[in-house]
Amino acid sequence: MAPEVLAISMFGSVLLGIFTGFPIAFILAAIGLLFGYLGWGPQVVSQMISRTFWVMNNDTFPAIPLFVFMGCLLERSGVIDRLFADLRMALGPLRGSLALATMLVCTIFAAATGIVGASVTVMGLIALPAMLKYGYDKQLASGTILAGGTLGILIPPSIMLIIYGLMAQLSIAKMFAGAIVPGLVLSALFSSYIGLRCLFQPHLGPPMPKEERTVPPLQLIKKLTISLIPTAFLILAVLGSILFGLAAPTEAAAVGATGALLISLVYRSLGWQAFKDSVITTMKVSSMILIIAVGASIFTGVFLRMGGGKVIEQVLIGLPVSPLIIVALILFFIFIMGMFLDWVGILLIFVPIIHPALPSLGLDPLWFALVVCVTLQTSFLSPPYAVSIFYLKGVSPPEVRISHIYKGVIPFLLLQLTGVSLCIVFPQIVLWLPSLLYK
Numbered sequence: 001m002a003p004e005v006l007a008i009s010m011f012g013s014v015l016l017g018i019f020t021g022f023p024i025a026f027i028l029a030a031i032g033l034l035f036g037y038l039g040w041g042p043q044v045v046s047q048m049i050s051r052t053f054w055v056m057n058n059d060t061f062p063a064i065p066l067f068v069f070m071g072c073l074l075e076r077s078g079v080i081d082r083l084f085a086d087l088r089m090a091l092g093p094l095r096g097s098l099a100l101a102t103m104l105v106c107t108i109f110a111a112a113t114g115i116v117g118a119s120v121t122v123m124g125l126i127a128l129p130a131m132l133k134y135g136y137d138k139q140l141a142s143g144t145i146l147a148g149g150t151l152g153i154l155i156p157p158s159i160m161l162i163i164y165g166l167m168a169q170l171s172i173a174k175m176f177a178g179a180i181v182p183g184l185v186l187s188a189l190f191s192s193y194i195g196l197r198c199l200f201q202p203h204l205g206p207p208m209p210k211e212e213r214t215v216p217p218l219q220l221i222k223k224l225t226i227s228l229i230p231t232a233f234l235i236l237a238v239l240g241s242i243l244f245g246l247a248a249p250t251e252a253a254a255v256g257a258t259g260a261l262l263i264s265l266v267y268r269s270l271g272w273q274a275f276k277d278s279v280i281t282t283m284k285v286s287s288m289i290l291i292i293a294v295g296a297s298i299f300t301g302v303f304l305r306m307g308g309g310k311v312i313e314q315v316l317i318g319l320p321v322s323p324l325i326i327v328a329l330i331l332f333f334i335f336i337m338g339m340f341l342d343w344v345g346i347l348l349i350f351v352p353i354i355h356p357a358l359p360s361l362g363l364d365p366l367w368f369a370l371v372v373c374v375t376l377q378t379s380f381l382s383p384p385y386a387v388s389i390f391y392l393k394g395v396s397p398p399e400v401r402i403s404h405i406y407k408g409v410i411p412f413l414l415l416q417l418t419g420v421s422l423c424i425v426f427p428q429i430v431l432w433l434p435s436l437l438y439k
Contacts (some may be wrong), residue, residue: 006306009035011308014031017031022161028292028296028349029295032300040305045300053108055290055294055297060162060249061166062386063253064290065282067115067162069279070253071260072282073257073270074112074263075118075122077230077260077263080122080123080227083228083231086227093213096205100125103194106123107183107187109231110151110155112234115159116150116152116388120391122389128142128392132397132399134206138408140197142408143411145392149380149388157249161417163348164347168352173242175366176243177437182374182423186415186419189415190435211317225350234263237252239252258299293344299349300349317361333377335417341387378416
């Protein structure tokens with residue numbers, strides 16, 4: 001059997017393997033070893049060892065556990081609780097004020113951590129009971145938390161951007177810069193929807209009662225400032241040092257983890273159990289990502305060695321359609337895969353295969369990377385896999401049923417796809433800030 005045929009058969013085998021429910025890391029590694037042996041011989045074992053060492057010796061991967069640890073510490077620090085309490089008071093007179101405060105806190109929290117689970121869980125515990133108390137629509141409340149929580153995987157520091165940059169050998173600083181504006185555009189779309197929906201349907205999100213928002217304006221400004229300072233300091237220390245070339249991602253992640261630890265100590269919220277839980281969660285998330293990275297590295301190494309990359313490139317170039325149509329087809333495929341597969345697996349399989357073909361299609365690799373990342377963000381909202389839905393259900397009061405969550409997420413999923421379309425039609429949404437910072 002020709003190596004190219006084996007390579008394409010590998011891809012089909014992965015798609016079949018996904019539906020077995022077996023862990024994706026072991027599916028990828030096993031398929032890579034099996035087809036590598038058939039098409040290449042015993043040398044595939046040496047390749048497997050070298051690819052594993054490449055993943056484990058990469059000096060940027062340590063940024064992932066450090067950013068996860070930073071997010072876990074912030075989740076338990078009490079900073080988000082205080083910020084939400086102050087913002088809900090400041091926005092109290094507005095219809096939908098609690099939902100708007102939730103979206104704003106999620107946007108700020110996203111810029112201080114690179115994971116989704118922390119945002120969705122924390123806001124599910126803090127914001128959902130508050131919105132239910134004031135009579136908010138269950139679907140709107142749950143959809144707001146899910147959509148806001150997913151911003152954490154796009155707005156830097158994002159572990160998705162780090163992994164994509166490593167796989168595609170793109171500048172992580174440019175990836176971070178390129179993701180800021182799309183993340184803010186999505187936040188603005190979500191907030192606009194909430195504001196307009198509650199404006200025309202006040203019963204979905206009533207304003208806070210006047211008697212509960214009696215804090216004097218100056219005192220409120222003071223409380224907001226104090227609440228924002230720790231998070232703003234952390235964002236400036238981490239993002240600022242990366243964007244302006246003062247530190248590599250791993251160094252900035254170490255600064256961020258240290259800063260989050262200091263904030264937790266200052267707020268006196270870090271007991272031994274909270275610290276232990278943060279370490280264990282960090283180990284679980286990081287181990288999952290790294291083991292998938294090893295399996296995907298073995299798979300893609302064999303796939304490319306047998307000419308699979310060239311076959312994909314020839315197929316894409318040979319399609320009788322414009323490059324934008326090809327991009328749309330690729331994104332549609334990613335969107336469908338996101339319904340059934342974790343984003344880490346999609347990214348680690350997809351990037352090494354598709355990225356080499358981009359120059360032949362005349363596509364900007366940075367723009368394409370960010371459009372893919374915005375599309376992959378939908379995997380947290382699109383059932384049936386949608387892991388963030390299960391995060392939220394796990395911390396929701398009993399009156400919030402899974403049907404409320406599924407129905408509530410649909411409008412925000414459509415807004416997410418609108419954001420993807422805007423990034424395609426107006427590439428400067430992605431490219432403007434990197435071109436400004438890195439001329």
